[in-house]
């Protein structure tokens with residue numbers, strides 16, 4: 001008898017806690033995406049900007065030239081995975097930045113975010 005009452009009160013006590021978890025997850029999820037993009041932006045500015053984020057820079061104009069990230073983002077059929085795969089292949093014409101999987105993903109997110117043209121460089 002007393003045991004049942006006990007269980008009941010625990011469940012009642014936990015209800016707000018689980019509701020709190022749901023709220024917390026809802027709050028965290030969108031800001032995570034934003035963090036991912038911010039992190040990619042910081043990495044790009046630190047590691048890639050000298051080659052890929054110059055004013056007035058467009059797409060590649062020939063062998064040995066460098067495309068702007070905005071141009072890379074706007075390529076037809078460009079995907080997040082496509083950019084990640086490029087980075088994973090450690091292309092010989094780029095310095096090896098020893099990027100982690102997370103960093104590659106953040107960078108790819110950031111590069112693709114340039115597609116809408118809101119940030120042209």
Ligand code: HEC
Pocket residue numbers: 043044047048049050051052060063064065066067072083086087093094095097107111
């Ligand atoms: C020293 C200059 C240099 C730096 C620094 C550099 N890259 Fe590159 N990157 C290049 C060149 C050159 C190419 C063009 C390669 C080609 O197509 O011949 C390129 C191409 C690319 C491409 C386009 C591939 C495609 O589809 O054509 C991506 C994406 C890219 N770089 C990402 C990055 C990222 C992310 C960083 C920073 C972590 C970075 N690069 C740093 C020189 C650089």
